[in-house]
Amino acid sequence: MILKTKFQLSFMMFLEFFIWGAWFVTLGTFLGTNLQAKDSEISLAFSTQSFGAIIAPFIVGMIADRYFNAEKILGLIHILGGILMFWLYKTSDFGLFFPILLGYMILFMPTLALVNSISFNQMSNPEKEFSVIRVWGTVGWITAGFMISFLGWDSQEGLSQGMLGNTLLMASAMSILLGVYSFSLPKTPPKGKDSGPFEISKALGLDALSLLKHKNFAIFFVCSILICIPLAFYYQNTSPFLTEIGLENSTGKMALGQVSEVLFMLALPIFFSKFGVKKTLMLGMFAWAVRYFLFAYGDAESGVWMLLIGIALHGICYDFFFVSGQIYTDSHAGEKYKSSAQGMITLATYGVGMLIGFWIAGLISENYADLAGNHDWKSIWLIPSGISVMVLLLFTALFKKERVQPLQ
Known part of the structure; x- marks a missing residue:
């Protein structure tokens, strides 16, 4: 290029x-x-x-x-x-x-x-x-x-x-x-012009549902949807939370999560190759639980270090579960379902999983808010932390060790 x-x-x-x-x-x-x-x-x-x-x-x-x-x-x-x-x-x-x-x-x-x-x-x-x-x-x-x-x-x-x-x-x-x-x-002409009639099942990746016959992949698929529930809490609540407790320059501090994402993306191939897909995915889910625990007990004064560590865990939370999950999905899909499988997992996570997550996060946040609009953030954050732990335990108990081709 x-x-x-x-x-x-x-x-x-x-x-x-x-x-x-x-x-x-x-x-x-x-x-x-x-x-x-x-x-x-x-x-x-x-x-x-x-x-x-x-x-x-x-x-x-x-x-x-x-x-x-x-x-x-x-x-x-x-x-x-x-x-x-x-x-x-x-x-x-x-x-x-x-x-x-x-x-x-x-x-x-x-x-x-x-x-x-x-x-x-x-x-x-x-x-x-x-x-x-x-x-x-x-x-x-x-x-x-x-x-x-x-x-x-x-x-x-x-x-x-x-x-x-x-x-x-x-x-x-x-x-x-x-x-x-x-x-x-650069010009990017349409590639599907001569590929036959449009099929809804292929567009949504539903023709890759046959991959769910594999027990490990089915467990991963379900856990991917479930882990998006605590993920939705992060996107929806973190900025209001940091603002409400008085953390200055909160948006700039939240950007540290993306800095972390770049660093851990570089570390992912090494970890993935050495410890395998199961331990990598487990670490990603464990990081979600730790992050929300730190948010629950952190504050804008003496506990600000807990908030910053929680934000910085974004690299492990996202890369070690979602990026690893994309690699794992690709390894199961093969050439026939390569695109469809990624479409299916995206629909399941960012579509269905986070839709449920945003709804639950809204209900819980409203339940722990007073008439003045102030929130009991400790109780709010402990809920997605607990959900993450439950998903981790479910995955650990049911997902069998499996070798997947690492990133090159």
Whole structure:
């Protein structure tokens, strides 16, 4: 791959995840402070990600893969998304905010597949080349978090002045920028034009359900859905939690989780090769339990170290379970179900699992809130910690040791 193409794809990834990180991390805090949304309404807003993940295969499978170049679809979606994000910025009522956000996420979630497709189309050796491009997406997410804290939008003063809404304006501008920039990306013509009629089962990865006949994979599949319940607590509650207890520059500090993600991604092949898939997945689930335990007993003063360690555990939580899970899924799928299996596991986790998780997180948060909107965070965080322990015990007892080809 020539240097110009590497730069184009890296900048594309940077903008893609900068946009997401610019508003998604602080969404819960924004809704609570700017729109006075209830916890159940906040969970409803976060569930738009799951609805987008469920609908995304239809958009990619029916349109991008069959009729139009991926870079043109990416450009059009981000321009429309930028307009919707600006509309969200101007909205002050949750009743209008939710349907606009749902429309935005239905558009945005397919772009995660589109940027991968555009990148893979330019690579002769994706196993070695993709990670170098994809890491710039994580850098983009980190940069967005640091910028929000640097500008003081998430500070107590910024929150009192409603400045957190600027995150939506920033995401809108960057989305339109990426939309225009996308038309200059390398051409990625549709590959599914001559592949026969569109099939819903293949788009959703349901033709890979036969993999569930393998007992170990079926246990992994169920545990993947269940572990997404505590995962939803992190996305939905962490920013409001850190803000409510008075931790300054909380968004910038949360970006440390993505720094950790990069570091542990480098360590994953070594750990995966030495200890195998079962112990790697177990460590990922154990890290979720520890993280929430630290959140339950940490505070913004003498216990701030517990909060920072909990945030920094994101690399183990995400890489050692979800990335390892993708490798494990690929090893079982083989060539026949390679794409379908990844689609199925994505639908099950980011679609079904997190949809359930956001709903449960909203109910629990509302149950442990007083009339003034203050929360009993210790009780809230101990629940996902306990769920993580139960999923870990279930997986440990039923999943048999299995050798999987490690990352190269």
